[in-house]
Each structure stands twice: as structure tokens, then as C-alpha cells.
Amino acid sequence: xxxxxxxxxxxxxxxxxxxxxxxxxxxxxxxxMLSLGVDVASSEANVALAAAHQGVYAGVGVHPNDAAxxxxxxxxxxxxxRLAAHPRVVAIGEIGLDxxxxxxxxxxxxxxxxxxxxxxxxxxxxVSLHNREATAxxxxxxxxxxxxLRGEAHSLAARPGVWHAFGGTLDEGQRAIALGFKLGIGGPxxxxxxxxxxxxxxxLPLEAFVLETDAPFLTPHPHRGQRNEPAYVRLIxxxxxxxxxxxxAAVAATTTENARQIFRGRDNV
Ligand code: NI
Numbered sequence: 155x156x157x158x159x160x161x162x163x164x165x166x167x168x169x170x171x172x173x174x175x176x177x178x179x180x181x182x183x184x185x186x187m188l189s190l191g192v193d194v195a196s197s198e199a200n201v202a203l204a205a206a207h208q209g210v211y212a213g214v215g216v217h218p219n220d221a222a223x224x225x226x227x228x229x230x231x232x233x234x235x236r237l238a239a240h241p242r243v244v245a246i247g248e249i250g251l252d253x254x255x256x257x258x259x260x261x262x263x264x265x266x267x268x269x270x271x272x273x274x275x276x277x278x279x280x281v282s283l284h285n286r287e288a289t290a291x292x293x294x295x296x297x298x299x300x301x302x303l304r305g306e307a308h309s310l311a312a313r314p315g316v317w318h319a320f321g322g323t324l325d326e327g328q329r330a331i332a333l334g335f336k337l338g339i340g341g342p343x344x345x346x347x348x349x350x351x352x353x354x355x356x357x358l359p360l361e362a363f364v365l366e367t368d369a370p371f372l373t374p375h376p377h378r379g380q381r382n383e384p385a386y387v388r389l390i391x392x393x394x395x396x397x398x399x400x401x402x403a404a405v406a407a408t409t410t411e412n413a414r415q416i417f418r419g420r421d422n423v
Pocket of ligand 1: 248
């Protein structure tokens with residue numbers, strides 16, 4: 155059984171065959187797929203998909219690259235709060251920082267992230283985090299957030315969320331793990347030029363990882379260049395199994411348990 159902890163089933167790339175994509179994932183034993191919103195409309199669409207499909211769960215949130223376009227302060231938070239009341243919503247995300255793209259000024263990105271971290275704590279929902287070239291700021295913000303959760307013995311302190319598409323150094327990975335986060339490992343682990351990434355994954359314990367496709371993006375080898383889909387999650391697991399010298403079944407069991415521990419929702423993910 156597999157858990158794809160980060161995908162975007164609402165994206166237009168799946169408009170022609172979304173039902174088949176979900177069915178193919180199930181045939182491959184992907185029993186849980188967490189589909190993340192990037193803005194209000196996308197969050198709404200994912201809640202509807204989750205409501206309609208066994209095994210599909212939703213995250214609601216505003217992505218840093220979409221924040222300048224859609225963020226309307228309290229009104230947006232109210233909408234996210236309303237959407238998150240659905241029992242199949244198990245995360246706030248995709249949220250985070252992206253200093254590589256300049257669609258949203260960094261100060262606004264940090265503000266929007268802070269407000270959504272507050273919302274997550276308020277609702278008791280873990281977060282799915284995006285980071286691009288903003289590691290130092292993200293770690294600083296998360297360190298403060300987790301310190302606050304721990305200070306009030308908040309239940310989220312034990313399962314604050316997932317650092318999606320983790321591609322950092324061993325030290326950065328260890329710092330995220332020390333804060334209680336799992337590291338989302340996806341298709342880039344299988345890329346030809348990913349030796350540094352593979353060394354980091356080989357040096358960290360299986361207990362640190364959750365699997366993710368980020369479909370329709372980041373397609374693993376040998377499908378690179380085509381659209382990604384949740385059914386490919388086992389290709390990523392196979393690479394982790396090889397790096398750790400462990401059976402594929404052990405990677406499946408541990409990563410699925412890790413994802414369940416973080417995203418155990420009101421509907422028993
Ligand atoms: Ni994503």
C-alpha cells in the first residue's frame with residue numbers, strides 16, 4: 155500500500171482523464187493521495203475531488219507564487235477555514251516560500267505563510283511546505299512556529315507537517331526532522347544528475363521520509379518528460395529501497411505509516 159503525500163489532481167493536466175488517473179493509482183496500490191491546493195479555487199476543487207473519491211484527501215492553502223494574485227487577508231483565511239471544515243481535508247497546503255520566482259514579494263510571502271501557519275495551528279491541521287531558495291528563512295519561521303506549538307503542548311507539535319520536495323543538505327534535513335517534520339521525497343531522486351540528493355537520502359533514516367509524486371510535475375525516471383501521476387510513486391520508493399538496501403515492502407510500509415502519522419485526519423487516512 156502506497157501513500158502519495160503530495161499531488162495536484164485538480165490541475166488542468168488531468169482534465170481529460172482524471173478518473174482514469176485515480177483508478178490507475180488505486181490499481182497500483184496507492185490507497186491514499188493527498189491533493190494540495192495552490193489558491194482558493196484550487197483548494198475548493200481538491201475538496202470536491204476528495205469528497206467524491208475514496209482514497210483522495212485534500213489540502214487547502216495559498217502557494218507563495220499565487221499569493222500576490224489571490225491573497226485577500228481575513229477574507230481568504232475565512233474561506234480556507236470554511237473549506238478545511240470538510241472531514242477529508244487533512245492538511246493546510248501547499249504553503250511556503252519561493253524566492254526563486256518573484257511573482258509575490260518575499261515580505262508578502264512570509265506574511266501569508268505566517269497567517270496560514272496560525273490557521274493550521276488553530277485547526278490542528280499539519281502543513282505541506284514548499285521551499286525554493288528560501289531555506290534559511292523557512293527554517294527560522296518553522297523553528298519559531300514549532301517552539302510555540304511545543305510551548306503550549308499542542309498536538310501538532312508531534313506532527314507539524316511535511317517539507318515537500320525536499321532537496322536540501324543533510325544538515326538542513328536533520329534540522330527539519332528535529333522540528334518534527336517529515337521530508338517529502340519525489341521524482342528528482344531518480345534523475346541522472348541527482349547524486350547529491352541521493353547521498354542525503356541514503357544518510358537519513360526511512361522514518362524521516364514520506365513519498366510524493368507532485369503530479370503532474372517532477373515525473374520520475376523512466377517517464378521523465380511525460381506527465382506525472384500518483385501511480386508512479388513506487389518508482390521513487392524503488393530508488394529509496396536501493397539506496398537503503400531494504401526491500402520495497404519495507405519502504406512502502408514505513409513511508410505509508412509516516413504519512414499516516416502526519417496526516418491522520420478526521421476520516422482515518
Ligand atoms: Ni506541489
